[in-house]
Amino acid sequence: MPDIGYLNGHFSSLAEIAISPDDRGFLFGDGIYEVIRAYHGVPAFWEEHYSRLVHSATEIQISFHLGPQDFYHLLLTGLQQSGYSDGKIYIQLTRGVAPREHGFPLNTKPTVFISFREMRVLPIETIKEGVKVITVSDIRWDRCDIKSLNLLPNVLAKQQAQEAKVFESIFVRDGLVIEGATSNIFIVKEGQLRTPERNHFVLSGVTQQQVINLAQEHGIEVKFDRITLKDLREAEEVFLAGTTIEVLPVVDVDGTAIRNGKPGPVTCALQQHFTELVSQL
Numbered sequence: 001m002p003d004i005g006y007l008n009g010h011f012s013s014l015a016e017i018a019i020s021p022d023d024r025g026f027l028f029g030d031g032i033y034e035v036i037r038a039y040h041g042v043p044a045f046w047e048e049h050y051s052r053l054v055h056s057a058t059e060i061q062i063s064f065h066l067g068p069q070d071f072y073h074l075l076l077t078g079l080q081q082s083g084y085s086d087g088k089i090y091i092q093l094t095r096g097v098a099p100r101e102h103g104f105p106l107n108t109k110p111t112v113f114i115s116f117r118e119m120r121v122l123p124i125e126t127i128k129e130g131v132k133v134i135t136v137s138d139i140r141w142d143r144c145d146i147k148s149l150n151l152l153p154n155v156l157a158k159q160q161a162q163e164a165k166v167f168e169s170i171f172v173r174d175g176l177v178i179e180g181a182t183s184n185i186f187i188v189k190e191g192q193l194r195t196p197e198r199n200h201f202v203l204s205g206v207t208q209q210q211v212i213n214l215a216q217e218h219g220i221e222v223k224f225d226r227i228t229l230k231d232l233r234e235a236e237e238v239f240l241a242g243t244t245i246e247v248l249p250v251v252d253v254d255g256t257a258i259r260n261g262k263p264g265p266v267t268c269a270l271q272q273h274f275t276e277l278v279s280q281l
């Protein structure tokens, strides 16, 4: 089955898509994106992803005119053309194509690009046994609530993780745990589930919100909190949440084992609830 691409109204095989060298996404990172997972042909949590796309676009003053239903229809069409029922959908919206000047160009239409690829899930042992993480200094800007294309600090942090032979880097700003380079983070402390408080320094995760909903439905108390590095290292449980990784146990932070290096009961229960939730989409 081919990977499919969509660019400004047209579907084709992904390999045939050509983006202008004057696209502001390419020149300036002047755009935003979303990653959505499709389970058995259904794009998951579309309303939530769409509303974050609108938030990101509004905050950087890109206006686009695809409503949630029309956009959803595009996603279904692309998925069907690709033939992938478990798909990874990437949406990128940029300020469009114009000669390189920093200020906004006049009369330029945004570029809408979407790719449809097969979802490659993590090995089952990784999902069951958990991963190691390191902490790194958060050198990003202070609007991380916008899912911007400017991912250089995230790229560098993920590379640092790879070189340290761990799965993820966790950003720490002013002594507080913020999120992973590509994920949100939860800890269990005193039996209570905690995740960093929401503000401009952190992306409000779609998966994070689903996990919070699931926890509350199952009687697990959840708190947005200021989580220190000490809280993280001494946590009873730690896990990551994200579209492509779902709920992923963390068993080691900076070389210190969490819970003797085994995923904990709250994490495993939420992992199970999440699997059930997406199987019913």
Ligand SMILES: Cc1ncc(COP(=O)(O)O)c(C=O)c1O
Binding pocket: 035, 179, 180, 181, 182, 183, 184, 203, 204, 205, 206, 207, 208, 241, 242, 243, 244
């Ligand atoms: C920096 C960052 N935080 C959090 C997340 C998780 O967000 P979501 O669950 O919406 O995929 C991502 C996902 O890519 C991310 O890049």
